[in-house]
Amino acid sequence: METPHTFNLTTPWRFFAITFGISWLFLGLAALSGQAEPAPFPMVLHYLGGMTPFITALVLTGLAENRETWRDYWQRAFDLKRIGPAWLAVIILIVPVLTGASGLLDRLLGGQGLQLEAAARFVEQPLAIIPFALFMLLFGPVPEELAWRGYALDRMQIKWNALAASLVLGVIWTLWHLPFFFIKGSYQHGLGVGTLSFWLFMLDKVPQTILMTWIYNNTRRSTLSAILFHFMVNFVGELFALPGYAEVYYIAFWIVAAIAVVLVWGPETLTRSHDKTGSTP
Secondary structure (H helix, E strand, O other): OOOOOOOOOOOOHHHHHHHHHHHHHHHHHHOOOOOOOOOOHHHHHHHHHHHHHHHHHHHHHHHHOOOHHHHHHHHHHHHHHHHHHHHHHHHHHHHHHHHHHHHHHHOOOOOOEOOHHHHHHHOOHHHHHHHHHHHHOOOOHHHHHHHHHHHHHHHHHHOOOOOHHHHHHHHHHHHHHHHHHHHHOOHHHHHOOOHHHHHHHHHHHHHHHHHHHHHHHHHOHHHHHHHHHHHHHHHHHHOOOOOHHHHHHHHHHHHHHHHHHHHHOOOOOOOOOOOOOOOOO
C-alpha cells in the first residue's frame, strides 16, 4: 500500500467514538424535536450529523499527524489518475448492472421490474439533472467517504486483512445510519423501522464496503474512487426504483458480487498482489 512512511498507526476507534458521539447527538436532537423535514431545525441538525464523520477525520488528521499524511489525505481525494480508465469503468458500471439485472429478474418472475418515473422527469428537463447530481454528491458521498474510506479504512487494514477490515467497517457504517430512521421526513424514516426495506437497507452496507475496499486498494488508496462509487449507488438508486422483490434481488446480487470479489482477488488485500499498489480489473 502506498502509505506514507510517517503514517500515524494509531487505532481508528478514537475516530469512531468521537464520530458516533457527536453525530448521534445531533441526529438524536433532530429526532426528538418531533419536527419533520424540511423544517429548518431538524434539517440543520441532520446535516451537522451527516458532516460529523468528515469533520472528525479532518481534525484528527490535522492535529495528530504530519504534513506528509495531510498532503496524502487530500491527494487521494482529488487525484483522478489513481483510478485509471479500467477502474473508472468498474465504478460507473457496477451499480447500473446490478440494478438492471435485479429489475430484469423481477420482470421475468412476474414482478413490475424497474420503475422509471424518477428518471423520466429528467428527459423532459435534462438540465435539472445537474443540481440533482451535485446534491447527491455533496450530501452523502463526499463527507462520508472522506471519513470512512479516506481516514478509517487505512488504519483498520494495518491491523486486519482487507476482508476483515471491510466487514467491521461495513457494520460500523450500517449502525451509524440508525438515528436517521427516527428523523421525520428523512429518506430512512420513509422506509420505516423493522420493515423489509429497513432490513434491506441495513444489509447492503457490508457488501458495498467490500466492493469499495476492493476498488480502493486497486486504485492506490483513492478516496475519490469511494466517493464516486458511493455517488453511483445513491444516484442510480434515486433514478430507478426497485419495487417489491426486485429490491431483494438487488441486495442478493450485491452479496454475490462481494463474495465473487473475495474469491477471485483474495481476502488478504482484495488485490492481485499483497502490497495494495493497484492493478487492472
